[in-house]
Amino acid sequence: xxxxxxxxxxxxxxxxxxxxxxxxxxxxxxxxxxxxxxxxxxxxxxxxxxxxxxxxxxxxxxxxxxxxxxxxxxxxxxxxxxxxxxxxxxxxxxxxxxxxxxxxxxxxxxxxx
Amino acid sequence: xxxxxxxxxxxxxxxxxxxxxxxxxxxxxxxxxxxxxxxxxxxxxxxxxxxxxxxxxxxxxxxxxxxxxxxxxxxxxxxxxxxxxxxxxxxxxxxxxxxxxxxxxxxxxxxxxx
Numbered sequence: 001x002x003x004x005x006x007x008x009x010x011x012x013x014x015x016x017x018x019x020x021x022x023x024x025x026x027x028x029x030x031x032x033x034x035x036x037x038x039x040x041x042x043x044x045x046x047x048x049x050x051x052x053x054x055x056x057x058x059x060x061x062x063x064x065x066x067x068x069x070x071x072x073x074x075x076x077x078x079x080x081x082x083x084x085x086x087x088x089x090x091x092x093x094x095x096x097x098x099x100x101x102x103x104x105x106x107x108x109x110x111x112x113x
Numbered sequence: 114x115x116x117x118x119x120x121x122x123x124x125x126x127x128x129x130x131x132x133x134x135x136x137x138x139x140x141x142x143x144x145x146x147x148x149x150x151x152x153x154x155x156x157x158x159x160x161x162x163x164x165x166x167x168x169x170x171x172x173x174x175x176x177x178x179x180x181x182x183x184x185x186x187x188x189x190x191x192x193x194x195x196x197x198x199x200x201x202x203x204x205x206x207x208x209x210x211x212x213x214x215x216x217x218x219x220x221x222x223x224x225x226x227x
Contacts, residue, residue: 004156031213042119042202042217043157050213058214090156097213099145099164099206104156 002027006091006105013081014113021076021108023091031097032074033058034066037088037107046089049074050097081112115140115207119218127226132193134221136203137185145206146179146186147215150199157202161188193225 004025013019025032033048035058045058049068063085065077074093078085089108094100116139126132138146144165149157163170163177163186170177174193179186186205190197201221207214 033213035217040219042117042219043215044217045214048213056212092156094213098211100213101147101159101162102157102213102215104149104158106154106156 002103004091004093004103004105006089006108008108009106010109012111012113015082016080019078019081019110021078021089021091021110023074023076023105024072025074025091025093025103026072027093027095027103028071029093029095029103030071031095031100032068032091032093033097033102034064034074034076035090035092036060037090043090046076048097081110083112086110086112115143115205115216117203117205117216117218119203119221121221122219123222123224125224125226126193128193128195130193132190132197132223132225134188134201134203134223135185136187136205136218137183138205138216139184140205140207140216141184143184143205143207143216146177147204148175148177148188149202149204151202151220152199160201190223193223195225195227198223198225 034046035043047066092102147162176189203218204215
């Protein structure tokens with residue numbers, strides 16, 4: 001089944017403790033992206049990657065890192081999480097990124113205390 | 114900056130009625146407009162999209178219209194069913210479509226009453 005898989009689904013952590021949210025897609029998509037969803041704000045792009053070894057900042061990149069060492073994986077790294085990063089996170093992928101449909105994972109709900 | 118406004122934020126209809134959700138966008142270079150449906154505990158799922166060279170697109174009970182001059186687009190759901198209840202997001206392409214960026218609206222919670 002074609003899908004985007006995120007792990008974990010739920011994560012509770014404390015301020016300053018580094019964490020990684022994994023994302024993997026099995027559709028051979030070139031483009032991958034991370035969004036965060038907050039009430040009343042819709043989805044906002046954190047980082048994106050047009051292809052392997054190519055990553056760039058979205059609208060809200062502060063406090064996040066990503067890497068794209070292989071086509072299928074696009075982990076999101078929070079080096080020193082803070083409470084304002086408490087949110088629902090979605091990984092997404094598309095064939096080319098250029099006006100092609102985005103496929104989303106089922107989300108990771110992160111709470112930072 | 115790039116912005117998409119979506120209205121209404123909540124919408125309640127009776128089963129069988131129609132539902133309309135409207136969005137306006139700010140970037141005149143936007144040329145791709147997808148709509149997503151998000152059910153509880155799941156990620157957004159694409160339900161229909163439209164490109165700027167088309168004014169209307171229909172897929173069974175769902176249709177989208179686009180007015181590029183006025184920079185607004187709408188989702189129309191006819192003969193609504195309880196399973197249509199969800200949060201709906203509109204989006205418009207940003208960065209002239211070159212980076213895959215989508216600017217999302219704030220979302221509309223649709224409730225279809227049986």
